[in-house]
Amino acid sequence: MKPKILMARAVFPEVIASLQQHFEVESNQDDRIFSAAELTQKLSDKDGVIATASERISAELLQACPRLKAVCNQAVGYNNIDVAAATKAGVMVTNTPDVLNETTADFGWALLMATARRVTESEHWLRAGHWKQWRYDSFLGADVHGATLGIIGMGRIGQAIARRSLGFDMQVLYHNRSRLAPELEARANNARYAGKEELLAAADHVILVLPYSKESHHTIGAAELALMKPGATLVNLARGGIVDDLALIAALRDKRIAAAGLDVFENEPALHPDFLELSNVVLTPHIASASEPTRRAMADCAAANLLAALLPTAERKWPPNLLNP
Numbered sequence: 427m428k429p430k431i432l433m434a435r436a437v438f439p440e441v442i443a444s445l446q447q448h449f450e451v452e453s454n455q456d457d458r459i460f461s462a463a464e465l466t467q468k469l470s471d472k473d474g475v476i477a478t479a480s481e482r483i484s485a486e487l488l489q490a491c492p493r494l495k496a497v498c499n500q501a502v503g504y505n506n507i508d509v510a511a512a513t514k515a516g517v518m519v520t521n522t523p524d525v526l527n528e529t530t531a532d533f534g535w536a537l538l539m540a541t542a543r544r545v546t547e548s549e550h551w552l553r554a555g556h557w558k559q560w561r562y563d564s565f566l567g568a569d570v571h572g573a574t575l576g577i578i579g580m581g582r583i584g585q586a587i588a589r590r591s592l593g594f595d596m597q598v599l600y601h602n603r604s605r606l607a608p609e610l611e612a613r614a615n616n617a618r619y620a621g622k623e624e625l626l627a628a629a630d631h632v633i634l635v636l637p638y639s640k641e642s643h644h645t646i647g648a649a650e651l652a653l654m655k656p657g658a659t660l661v662n663l664a665r666g667g668i669v670d671d672l673a674l675i676a677a678l679r680d681k682r683i684a685a686a687g688l689d690v691f692e693n694e695p696a697l698h699p700d701f702l703e704l705s706n707v708v709l710t711p712h713i714a715s716a717s718e719p720t721r722r723a724m725a726d727c728a729a730a731n732l733l734a735a736l737l738p739t740a741e742r743k744w745p746p747n748l749l750n751p
């Protein structure tokens with residue numbers, strides 16, 4: 427009998443077809459996010475699941491699904507999974523690192539450029555029919571070239587963002603749990619390590635790419651926003667919850683910072699309605715890794731992890747991206 431798996435969200439049909447060679451696959455073709463109770467019920471007879479950041483794999487769910495052996499996240503972040511509880515229950519947890527670094531870094535730049543140069547704000551104004559006459563001082567923005575870029579979270583994506591800043595003649599400051607090796611700092615446009623306060627006070631543009639955890643909750647709140655330059659831009663590519671959204675809304679409304687570019691939100695997709703009223707924020711629906719080749723690579727990576735977890739071979743004992751060996 428083939429092991430049973432759940433694809434919690436629709437993926438590329440070829441990936442499902444290749445998994446069907448090895449597994450009995452139930453896939454969520456409606457692509458509707460399951461409630462906690464539905465997900466628990468679906469997983470109660472499954473050996474493995476391919477999940478996304480939207481599926482919460484809690485200790486309670488793991489307890490109710492004793493057959494489960496592998497949770498393969500189709501994301502690099504895995505704060506949706508209680509990894510400690512999974513480890514205790516003997517459930518393997520995997521993610522999809524590396525394959526999305528460059529695409530996510532590209533999007534970080536798209537958000538930064540759009541935010542600093544007021545691209546979406548001016549487009550909405552134009553579409554609303556307001557452009558009657560060209561003005562010399564319309565939509566004056568902040569310069570990106572020559573500015574100081576502050577990156578909080580200098581993992582693989584942070585470093586890919588820093589590398590791109592070379593072409594914009596930027597100085598790079600970074601803050602991270604640990605300092606990078608000198609050769610990695612050199613490759614990251616000679617990024618210089620700084621304390622969080624120093625970085626926030628010195629940077630013209632701040633990009634957040636750190637993983638979400640209890641410790642990183644509200645890394646940026648009212649106190650941190652108060653340290654930033656009045657003309658500064660904040661970009662969040664990481665996770666909702668890293669920024670205190672209410673504090674950010676207040677800072678944007680009072681122009682304590684110039685603008686923000688946000689791909690992630692607390693309580694997404696139900697983002698705080700006040701964001702929609704602000705003109706100095708660029709809002710995107712958690713799409714930083716959403717290029718066609720990268721989404722395909724993430725699906726392939728999660729499938730390879732699931733295969734290795736449930737059908738180990740003599741040569742391949744553990745999934746390549748096992749987080750809890």
Ligand code: 8YV
Nearest residue numbers: 478479500501502503712715
């Ligand atoms: C995904 C992400 O869009 O990889 C991550 O951690 O946030 C994104 O790449 C999303 O989480 C899909 O599961």
